[in-house]
Amino acid sequence: MTDHDPAPPPGIEIPSAAVEAVRDAEWVTVFTGAGMSAESGLATFRDTDTGLWEQYDPMALATPQAWHDDPALVWAWYQWRARKVLAAQPNAGHRALADLAADRAVMVVTQNVDDLHERAGSDVISHLHGSLFAPRCSHCGHPYHGTDADPTDAVEQLRVEPPTCPICLSTVRPGVVWFGEPLPADQWSSAEKAFAASDVVIVVGTSGIVRPAAGLPERAADAGIGVIEFNPEPSALTRYATHSIRTSAAVGLPALLAAVRQG
Ligand code: APR
Numbered sequence: 001m002t003d004h005d006p007a008p009p010p011g012i013e014i015p016s017a018a019v020e021a022v023r024d025a026e027w028v029t030v031f032t033g034a035g036m037s038a039e040s041g042l043a044t045f046r047d048t049d050t051g052l053w054e055q056y057d058p059m060a061l062a063t064p065q066a067w068h069d070d071p072a073l074v075w076a077w078y079q080w081r082a083r084k085v086l087a088a089q090p091n092a093g094h095r096a097l098a099d100l101a102a103d104r105a106v107m108v109v110t111q112n113v114d115d116l117h118e119r120a121g122s123d124v125i126s127h128l129h130g131s132l133f134a135p136r137c138s139h140c141g142h143p144y145h146g147t148d149a150d151p152t153d154a155v156e157q158l159r160v161e162p163p164t165c166p167i168c169l170s171t172v173r174p175g176v177v178w179f180g181e182p183l184p185a186d187q188w189s190s191a192e193k194a195f196a197a198s199d200v201v202i203v204v205g206t207s208g209i210v211r212p213a214a215g216l217p218e219r220a221a222d223a224g225i226g227v228i229e230f231n232p233e234p235s236a237l238t239r240y241a242t243h244s245i246r247t248s249a250a251v252g253l254p255a256l257l258a259a260v261r262q263g
Helices: 016-024 034-040 064-069 071-087 092-100 116-120 185-197 215-222 249-262
Strands: 027-032 105-110 123-127 200-204 226-230 243-245
Touching: 016 200, 016 226, 016 243, 016 249, 027 185, 027 215, 034 092, 034 116, 034 249, 064 071, 092 105, 092 116, 092 249, 105 185, 123 185, 185 215, 200 215, 200 249, 215 226, 226 249
Parallel strands: 027 105, 027 200, 105 123, 200 226, 226 243
Antiparallel strands: none
């Protein structure tokens, strides 16, 4: 924990075997989902958004079909989400993961498209589902760095025309993976390598229902690697967890860090 983080609340008991597994680990892979960012004020993926977008189903907007039907609507939605991330701060869970890396390799493999792990100081080796801050040309794939992709400029509008690629003049698209699209090969390969090299895997804030990403902790468990889950609710990965701790990211991870440091 950084100095300004309060001590974790009493009563969160991390099983001693889980603490020892992390304390003794040289390589830790942390697999995170939307619940990791919930205490930063960002809705989990399956919550419904409020306000301007409450009438839209996020699951319907994050699809190639939605992009084909109305690129300006989909672009505006991702710019709105990016603006919300920019207004958010990493929470005590993000910071605890960054601090955990002081004494061991901590490799973050995230399903999240926000940049809160990076802003907390973690080494994110894979954004399996892309990033809100990596728009690219929908045709030539060239990364787009133009200022009209800057979410701080977009206002609360239901439609914003996406920018045009300066290389091939095609439409620039959000840098996220939509349902039905393949995961970026380089991100998948980095994630597989991290899991394979792990002494222990920590899973935080994911329902564990979206494949192939959710298959990675399962494969680790099948290989005999310890899996420690932090989630207020059971998930589809709970059955693969050596320890499943019913607490939130911003409470459980600082408690884990404090216990690891006490040893
Ligand atoms: N701390 C930890 N976990 C939390 C918290 C919290 N404060 N709040 C909620 N959770 C848990 C929920 O119990 C749930 O299990 O976070 C999980 C969020 O699940 P989803 O909303 O399904 O998000 P996620 O698992 O990341 O979805 C995976 O599916 O929708 C696609 O591409 C999208 O990356 C996303 C993927």
